[in-house]
Amino acid sequence: MGGPGTHGGCCSTSDLCRWCVPFPRRRSSVDRGCSTLHYDSDLPPTSIIITFHNEARSTLLRTVKSVLNRTPLHLINEIILVDDFSDDGSDCQLLTKLPKVKCLHNTRREGTYRTPQVRGADAAGAKVLAFLDSHCEVNKDWLPPLLFIVKVRTSALTNLSIDSFYQDPLIAGGLFNFGDLEIVPCSRVGHVFRKKHPYVFPEGNANTYIKNTRRTAEVWMDDFRLFYYSARPAARGNIRGRVELRKKLKCKSFQWYLDNVYPELKVPDDSDSRSGPIRQRQNCLESQREDGQETTILTLAPCVTKEGVPSVNQEWVYTHGQQIRQKQLCLSLSTTFPASQVLLLPCNVNDGKQRWQRSGTHVEHLTSRFCLDSDLALDGLDSSRMLVISPCELSAYTQRWEGPVS
Numbered sequence: 001m002g003g004p005g006t007h008g009g010c011c012s013t014s015d016l017c018r019w020c021v022p023f024p025r026r027r028s029s030v031d032r033g034c035s036t037l038h039y040d041s042d043l044p045p046t047s048i049i050i051t052f053h054n055e056a057r058s059t060l061l062r063t064v065k066s067v068l069n070r071t072p073l074h075l076i077n078e079i080i081l082v083d084d085f086s087d088d089g090s091d092c093q094l095l096t097k098l099p100k101v102k103c104l105h106n107t108r109r110e111g112t113y114r115t116p117q118v119r120g121a122d123a124a125g126a127k128v129l130a131f132l133d134s135h136c137e138v139n140k141d142w143l144p145p146l147l148f149i150v151k152v153r154t155s156a157l158t159n160l161s162i163d164s165f166y167q168d169p170l171i172a173g174g175l176f177n178f179g180d181l182e183i184v185p186c187s188r189v190g191h192v193f194r195k196k197h198p199y200v201f202p203e204g205n206a207n208t209y210i211k212n213t214r215r216t217a218e219v220w221m222d223d224f225r226l227f228y229y230s231a232r233p234a235a236r237g238n239i240r241g242r243v244e245l246r247k248k249l250k251c252k253s254f255q256w257y258l259d260n261v262y263p264e265l266k267v268p269d270d271s272d273s274r275s276g277p278i279r280q281r282q283n284c285l286e287s288q289r290e291d292g293q294e295t296t297i298l299t300l301a302p303c304v305t306k307e308g309v310p311s312v313n314q315e316w317v318y319t320h321g322q323q324i325r326q327k328q329l330c331l332s333l334s335t336t337f338p339a340s341q342v343l344l345l346p347c348n349v350n351d352g353k354q355r356w357q358r359s360g361t362h363v364e365h366l367t368s369r370f371c372l373d374s375d376l377a378l379d380g381l382d383s384s385r386m387l388v389i390s391p392c393e394l395s396a397y398t399q400r401w402e403g404p405v406s
Contacts, residue, residue, distance in 0.1 A: 047124035052134035278403035
């Protein structure tokens with residue numbers, strides 16, 4: 001059944017035994033090509049850095065024990081655990097009873113991706129660093145293929161076969177060595193998916209995600225960030241400090257990245273898309289999903305902004321394909337008769353009933369030649385608060401709109 005602590009099983013150290021939760025035995029199949037490879041014995045030793053915050057004890061133990069059990073010990077300079085201000089500070093300290101394990105504690109929450117650079121990397125004694133998530137299980141021979149690539153990249157060796165890896169434009173967030181972005185298939189690490197996060201997001205899960213992805217778009221994507229905002233129109237904000245840091249470091253442009261790192265990426269032809277609220281006086285078009293209903297409806301509601309940014313449900317993108325879009329839904333019709341209800345349906349660039357254009361102050365539906373009308377949305381009846389199309393009338397104030405539609 002394996003040695004003590006294998007697969008997260010029980011161990012001999014009394015203080016660690018209370019962590020033990022049996023895990024099912026799982027073995028990843030290794031490609032035949034990988035099993036036939038042999039690596040030099042003089043690969044560089046490595047500092048393995050694992051950061052965590054409120055990680056389940058059994059899962060954290062499983063990660064560390066898999067590293068110790070499935071890595072040649074002479075390649076492990078140390079295992080540095082960085083506790084990013086967990087509620088129970090003893091979790092990290094108890095693991096130092098295992099060989100080669102060191103523990104660092106943050107005195108405040110720093111974030112599990114910034115922490116390894118600030119604390120773990122500064123404390124590392126090896127020249128090669130490897131970063132692991134705190135909820136994973138490494139497979140046999142996971143580290144030698146990575147160190148082999150590092151050795152090739154940092155030496156003058158030219159007669160080695162290195163066809164067991166390939167370059168990649170992206171990188172996994174929590175598992176990597178320093179170097180070029182390359183996928184090494186013979187290095188196998190299993191990820192332990194959790195049913196929920198063991199920590200909370202101060203601004204909420206969705207807002208934190210939008211904040212982080214917005215920072216990536218604003219700092220790195222240059223003019224290509226418009227494609228990001230087309231998909232996430234509510235993700236606006238000021239992150240000037242990170243942009244200034246990129247300029248100071250003289251980083252390359254996103255166009256260089258597309259040309260040299262990811263030339264296979266097809267850039268969508270959406271450069272003329274516009275985003276913003278579609279406003280009628282003090283009201284704005286809004287998507288709503290009522291409790292117990294699967295469909296999202298379109299209605300008119302008082303405009304809501306926070307620090308000048310429209311609410312997520314009131315921000316719309318007008319695309320080069322003449323669609324009025326919010327995420328994956330577009331303004332559409334099932335019929336083109338007068339008073340037909342305007343619906344939110346999955347976007348389809350080939351559907352002519354999803355095409356709109358501005359006509360003066362009006363928003364005209366191209367197929368029917370009728371105009372977007374809020375007449376029924378303003379009548380005060382909950383049963384009929386909906387947007388429709390009606391014959392265009394220049395004097396009808398219920399057909400006058402401001403917004404990104406052009």
